[in-house]
Amino acid sequence: MRGRGLRDGTPPDGAAPELGLYLTAKPHFEAGWESRWVRWPDFRLPATPTDAIAALRDVYERSAETRVEIACGGGRGRTGTAMALLARLAGVPADGAVAWVRAHYRSGAVETPWQRRFVRLADLDR
Numbered sequence: 001m002r003g004r005g006l007r008d009g010t011p012p013d014g015a016a017p018e019l020g021l022y023l024t025a026k027p028h029f030e031a032g033w034e035s036r037w038v039r040w041p042d043f044r045l046p047a048t049p050t051d052a053i054a055a056l057r058d059v060y061e062r063s064a065e066t067r068v069e070i071a072c073g074g075g076r077g078r079t080g081t082a083m084a085l086l087a088r089l090a091g092v093p094a095d096g097a098v099a100w101v102r103a104h105y106r107s108g109a110v111e112t113p114w115q116r117r118f119v120r121l122a123d124l125d126r
Contacts, residue, residue: 005075080109
């Protein structure tokens with residue numbers, strides 16, 4: 001599982017994922033591997049939180065055997081929020097998930113107060 005900013009360009013040769021989850025305001029799909037899109041405007045929350053959580057649960061389960069990437073425009077806010085939710089699925093406590101992602105993925109991840117709140121309060125059991 002890795003996070004990526006779409007503005008950083010395509011992954012280097014040999015590092016392409018097998019599955020990508022793209023968190024953007026407009027549909028985004030990558031050629032060369034399976035892609036899934038969740039409508040999630042920049043600096044906001046997902047348009048349909050239950051769909052976003054279902055997609056994250058799916059990629060989390062598949063990541064045990066599949067190379068997965070999560071990506072948004074810059075790879076910080078939306079991607080960081082998604083990575084923090086994945087950390088929660090893996091057992092990191094809700095109150096520590098943002099700090100965990102900032103320590104293990106990117107220091108500026110999860111950019112807005114409402115993204116931090118979403119990580120803490122999201123019902124991941126739906």
